[in-house]
Amino acid sequence: MAQTLAEKLVARAAGRATVVPGEIVTCRVDLAMVHDSSGPRRLKPMLERLGVGVWDPDRLVVITDHFAPAFDDASAAIQELTRDWVAAAGVRNFHDLQGVCHIVLPERGHLKPGLFVVGGDSHSCTGGAFGCFMFGVGATDMAGVCATGETWIRVPETIRLRWSGRLGRGVAAKDMMLALCARLGMDGGDYQVIQYDGATVTGLPMAERMTLCNMAVELGAQTGLIAPDAVTADYLREAGADFDDEAGELARWQSDPDATYRTTLDFDAGALAPQVAAPHSPANAAPVGEVGPVAVDRAYIGACTGAKLVDLRMAAEVLKGRKVASGTRLLVAPASARAAEQAAAEGTLEILTEAGADILPTGCGACAGYGGALLPEDEVCIASTARNFKGRMGAASSRVYLASPYSVAAAAVTGHIADPRDLLDGAAP
């Protein structure tokens, strides 16, 4: 029976030859990931109540990012609890203050095609870029996984989004996702799987593929998936993942040619303009020219969605030799320590600071509204993050626009929402 990649991944985890969308199956979990907010501080009391430990400590990865670095007594206590619990539970895969979990997890070689992975964060769908079935769950679900090593799912249908053509200069995966949010709505994914494919997708580096899968949750999907290929294998080799394609793993984790999709939609990347999503929903996206030159108080490059090394490079392309407009602040929180190190080593970080950017510590930072740098009353922000829900980044009266790192940088230097292609050599709006 022809299967989609999602069905193959679920069937393997369920110990079945095939599965059919709609059936409820119990899956063995290959890997679980939690962060400091959803992780030890919530798991500890539940596991204690059940009188059990982690089913397999080597299959759990703990990453501190939400309250990182600690900014007050309460957040410091959460960090301390996290470190103590990790030691007591025998968890060896602990990455403390190394960046946002969705970036650190693959960076440190934990992901590879074929795995069934749960993450204690909604953007866990990012892992689908590596050909894993990875989705986000809440803390109680995660406690169940830690106690039993398994979880249930309703086998999802697959929605196929096929992209052809080449993204223009100054246009990025983030623009593809904002355009999809506007087109399909935040419930268009209907908690099914979104499979991204086509020549545009296979032509993207892993970091951009991760942006596509990262925002699958903004389409309401359970997860996003991209079939693994040579680009994936190169990334895994560099990250030191335990991955050997001799066993034919790349060929195995593909949708069958005659697999059944709920729908297939085609998109032209070559025709895509930079997108900006107006407050308070990613689905309020439109081409930048239609949004108009809204003045911004703050430009924010951050989060798992928009501050990986490639994202910092996009911002630097626009900012090189320019200064942040007076009256506007540019804040940059690199998505991982490695991204920050590499950006520093290659000179990207210097371009940002020369332009007047303030560099914040790596971590979730202002994106989730947990820590410092909250938006005050009535502040207008443009951000490379994934969500602009009312009050998420601070005061309920603050207004957040979403865009690519190119467009956030363009707003930083002009002081208002602007088409980044006007500031890039060789780009034609």
Next chain:
Amino acid sequence: MTENGLIGRAWVFGDNIDTDVLAPGRYMKGPIEAAAPHCLESVDPDFAGRVAPGDFVIGGGNFGLGSSREQAAQVLRILGVAAVIAKSFGGIFYRNAFNLGLLAVICPETGRIDARDRLALDAEAGVLRNLDSGERHACEPVPAHLLALIADGGLIPQLERRFKSDSGKETT
């Protein structure tokens, strides 16, 4: 709870009620009791102070979209909400609700319910009755394994029971 199900008043919200509105990030580092008074405050400042135990939260499409933070469902439980009834739910919120013992029911006709209407819900039969308007609204039946979670009080009590019966079997 009555013989036929739950009776309570409706608090009506629109489409796309997200987890940041239900449980704002800036209250996540504290105890859940400190977050509950801020539940839904940016769309209805009166809600948390005035909702009564047994009341229903009525949503439009995609209720609970966004973060995986289960505090978004937990605050509704703390405030005594008997069930969330919506046209559709964000997938993670839906799982979280049942894991925490909060009933989530899909009803395509929530747009016909007015604020403060008295409702009677029979989740097992999939019927919502509006005691003020007299209308009956069909709901999607809740899957059996999720009704079992509600009956057990959520996932942790269910697992607790399972582990106890497992260890009972081992010793006998």
